[in-house]
Amino acid sequence: MTEEKLALEIRHVTKRFPGVLANDDVSFELRKGEIHALLGENGAGKSTLMNVVYGLYAPDEGEFLINNKQVEINGPHDAINYGIGMVHQHFMLVPVFSVTENMILGSEVTKGTSLDLKRARREILEISEAYGLEVDPDAIVEDIPVGVQQRVEILKALYRKANILVLDEPTAVLTPQEAEDLFQVMRQLTEKGVSIIFITHKLKEILKVADRVTVMRRGKVVGHTSPSETDQQGLATMMVGRDVLLEVEKAPAKPAEIVLEISNLTIKDERGVSAVKDISFEVRSGEILGIAGVQGNGQTELAEAITGLRGVDAGTTTLLGETIPFEKPRYLVEHGLGHVPEDRHKHGLVLPYSLADNMVLCTYYQKPFAGKTLIRNEQAVLKNAEGLMTRFDVRAPGIDVAASTLSGGNQQKVIVGREFSRGIKVLVANQPTRGLDVGSIEYIHKEIIKMRDEGVGVLVFSAELDEILSLSDRIAVMFRGEIVTIVDAKDATREKLGLWMAGSHPDTV
Amino acid sequence: GGASADVSEDNCADEAVLCVGLVTDVGEVDDKSFNQSAWEGVQQAADELGAFVKYVETKDAKDYAANIQLFAEKDYDVIVTVGFALGEATVGESANYPGINFIGVDQWQGEELANVAGLLFPEDKAGFLAGALAAQMSETGTIAAVLGTDLVPPVVAFKEGYEAGALYINPDINLISTYHPGGMDVAFVDPEWGATTAKQALDQGADVVFGAGGKTGNGALIEVASHEGAFCIGVDSDQWETVPEAHPCLITSAMKLITPGVFELISASAAGEFPGGNYFGTTGLASFHDFDSSVPQEVKDKLAEIDAGLLDGSISTGY
């Protein structure tokens, strides 16, 4: 093994955060020209390890070898010099910069003292042609779709002549088709001698493209395997340490009266572009309507409009037979609509508040938490919190800890508990399990189905096909602000949905 | 007490020891302006009368009374309070300390109290003379005044006198004057505004600028100093001494003789002849210093004539 040509070797890396041992004596080998998948639950320490390699975090212990030579990495600058490129889980692009400016930042080409944008532009076009990654160098990043943004990210690494490429959850925001294209590019890159570390939660993708797999759990490497030796269930078990149910069971739906009706909704986004175009559909009590779609196709705007966070340009929404005013979340709170928002940190929680306060975020002014006097009944607030903690299995040291200290899954349970417990008739859940581990996903899915069975009309937005397929009774697919089609869940397959999400018209499939 | 007591604060209660305290208006004792002039009068008392002297600067207008009490509690014999704003506090404390004599600079006494002397100055008369001089020295027919704020009565008096004096000489003269647009807390401490305003006046032909407004006015004087052929006129004290940067233009100053006024009243108090009520100090123009030869004799004669007229009442400033 010692003769083997290794592109990168990580030895005994330990990284601590206050209260968290994110990487615990992790060692890792990346061969030349391979695609090496890194797998693990949320919080297993994958991103941390990669950030350490990339020089963003200083490890507490550990060493690195590149091409079998020991190196010091004291910052991204060193990493870039050693040929390491990284596409981060959250894109690292300056939204108001052009593609060219983003591309050259940190490795600028200059003529005299001035930036040489012309030359940079030419170089970018050359590379983008060489790898078949098409981009418009003059486009402003915030105006281009996520798929293209990701291309820019990869090009950024290639522009810096990376031969070790780290891709942290690159497919989370892509359509199956776009993901397929990415795999194509990845294979092409390995042929040119680039070695790739590929992080993903999608087991299928690992089986499809990876040469080898390393699995992490709670900061430690727990095993190595390869696609030829295992399957999805095997990977999941290795990752979680127990057998997991990958899909929840549910009885057939018993849809009743229409509880939520969307008619001809049109919404323009901040820049005046139509994000939602003349959309209509309805949700019945006792059913789950899943809205599938790749991030950035108008789901966020649609969900925000329905839940009162955003105004609309045309159309109406009818809740339980009454036309609702837009941008009045309070009206919806009081008329039976529950909302699990897309961004739990931004909308769902007040992070510095205690769990108890977060659990009355929408009802703090109602009896028994307060009355006409506006004086809070602290006792009632605490009692409510204690009740919800037990009922929704929120794992936290107490109801007085700040929400910010909870893990993502438990934070989500706080929101779910708050919304599900206040007698709602309609539920809008946007990416309800984003970023959660399998255990939490399982739990929240069960709760959503329970709501449905109690007669609540549920509208679920999700970019995860598996989530859509396992929860929905009917499925609508959004693309570029329009609903491509609404089908019965029975008639949907992964493949069809994938194509529709990428814009194919249902009639042609 | 005995006649042998040291001149120190601890012995202020002693008959033989003269202690004089001074409370400034908001601002510093070394403001090159009225606080400083008054303090110089007190220091003169130290030199010539062997008095023990001390000052306290007021930081907050609400402390006037408290600051007066600092001296009163130590049995000072004379307390000088500087500025019209201290008028109420001075009268108020004078009742609490009938044994102490108070000198209130710029403080009009509505009713006469035995232990309070308001030291007042007819600023309009000094302004009138300054205006008359400016009008005679001006070749362009445009003269300017850069002023502190009209919230302060002496400033207004100077301005009105200045304009009346100029018009007395030349009814067609072009008078451009301006008050600082800010409030009390900036109007007297904005030399750059004073300077730039003076320049704006000079640029449109003014060749004499009257700077009346503490440091704001000083800024105007210094600005004029760097413009060849233009004159500037200072205010309050002889600013030849306090603003040497203005020597190239400072033809004279419209003075209110605070220093001698304060000293006279302290001496009167020491002599047991303290005059309660309003006490009028003198105003007038300072010496021409280096410009003595540039001021034609007929101008000097005219000024003397006006001075006499103001004194006997045959000329009125209209203020």
Added chain:
Amino acid sequence: MQTTTSLPAPVSPWKRFIKRWGVTIFITLSVVGVTIWQYAVDARVTEAVLASTIRQSTPLVLGALCGLLGERSAVINIGIEGQMLLGAFVGFLVNVWTGNLLVAVFASILTGALMGLLLAYMSVTLKMDQIIGGTVINILALGLTGYFYQVGLTTQGKLQPISLGPLADIPILGPAIFNNPPITYATFVLVIVVHYVLFYTKWGLRTRAVGEHPRAADTLGVNVFKIRYVNVIAGGAIAGLAGGFLTLEAVGSFERAMTNGRGFVALAVMLFGKYTPLGAWGAALLFGFANAMQTQLQFADIKVAHQFIGMLPYVLTIVILSGFVGRTRIPAADGIPYEKE
């Protein structure tokens, strides 16, 4: 992002043009109109007002440059006032001691830079709230200058105008623009230089990236802390120069608290100028013009209580800020300390 804005309706290019440039064009036309009218009445008055405009705009635009260098790299600087004041004070002292104006100017700049260093240390290293950091500098400057200033110090003159030959004879603008003392000329140059650096150089690209998305810049090997430190220090140096302008070029002496809020107005100028040096210049000139005009109105003996004229520039700022600059894009990371891990 604002929390309470509703969605803008789609606009035609013409409307967008008006929206973007309307106020600027309106103001420019009004200023030009007033100027021409004045010129017809008395040319000297016009020239006087324009010269005063330039002069009053100088500390404001310098202050604004200081502010925007900081904020382009995401450090809010409300300590401009204090940096200016200390710069003015130390420059003055050095002028008194050495009698060398050039040395004094450098002392002002250095003092400002040191105060910039202090702000950078507070906001970048200590990750203090930046507004509090600036407030500390303001109070400190007021206290230190007040405590250590002794009256009676006089200087040997101030920086004098240098006339640029025939250029200064151009009617209307010549005397205002081409007959100025050195720091004013330096200000003209600095505006252009900062504009160039910010938008056309490597440093500028990195600065703007750090102000928008520091982590992105960090991942590309850009040293976020260094960029912030250097920009804030450079900004401080410019604020120090503004102080030097006050004591060494404009007034020629020092007084306590002589900045009199110019550092705060500079912030308004910066916002008004949309975080661009050229925009700030335009805004500063507008403020200078408003001030010069209010003096001119008093000269003309127009009997409005001068307090009303006095509050005009401030009211104007509020109106413009809420209707116009309210939508200025503020650098996305502005005010947020960067945590590396």
Added chain:
Amino acid sequence: MDNQAKTEAGNQSLSDWFKSVWHVIAIPLAAVLLALVIGAILLIVSGANPIEAYAALIEGSFGTMKAFGRTLAKATPLIFSGLAVALAFKAGLFNIGAQGQLLLGALVSAAAGFLIKGLPPFLHVTLALLAGAIAGALFGAIPGALKAYTGASEVITTIMLNYVAINITDYLADGPLKDISGGNIVARTPAILDSARIPSIGEIPVGFFLAIIVSIIVWFTLWRTTTGFEIRTVGLSPHAAKYSGMRVAFTVILTMVISGFLAGIGGSIETLGIVGRYQPGFNTGLGFDGITIALLGKTHPFGIIPAAILIGAMKAGASTMQFNAGVAKEITDVIQALMLFFVTADMIIRKMLRTKDGGGEKITLSGWGQK
């Protein structure tokens, strides 16, 4: 991190209580001491005797009942302006405009104090106080509304409005409301009637008790009412506030109105209890000191009281310090700035005290108010 997580944990025993109090005051206390030490060094450098100076400072502020009364009188408006600034902080707003709101409050209460005649004292005082408070509130509403509806940064608009307030009050005090009795030429309003005067109990100004009561009301409002919950939520997360159905714009305006109201009372109390009329230049800096005090008091209503007394003491003692020790009053500004620095830069002190977190909330404002 864990300590910070405990938000409002109930404290079981007395020693726990002491621990938690220590936890909160350790940093401000250390900050004050450090500032005094550095101030002492500056005094030595400039040739003064720090012991003498500080002794005089203490004598002038706490040495006699009278001095103590003066300290409390100085602290009273500072408590109000401190509360005004702190309350706005809670909603994520930086009210630099407390000064302007305070000036208008002072002027309007003076007007009410001399224009309204024939009222019994208690009623007259109440009315005049309210008039000033409402003037402050209305003036605070302007930046609030601008912020809520146009997004204009309150930092800038309040700075600008301070200048506007000076101009308005100067104009009124020298114009329509000018005192023309007895040949007065000074720009000031007539004195308020005796029925509008707030008395003192011995040396202790009654206004101080009012300040304590209002502090308690502010605390109660913030942490025990739904309105307070809304204010704090908007401050910590406007997005979550909107999500939960709170009226963000309304809350922003309401907060600025209350903030202006508090600042307005501060000005009124000065007028009715101390100055007795409105006179330009008599209320300088009170609003700006509110910022220092709010921060020194860790933006907590109960922290503000000792902070205001501390600053009030420095103001009350400054003259005595100059009188007894010949030290220029500006040194107190330097010490104030240093206190503010050390209390905010708690990282430095935390290192010295070896504690992990500073107690109270870390103060973060919204920058230019854009979140």
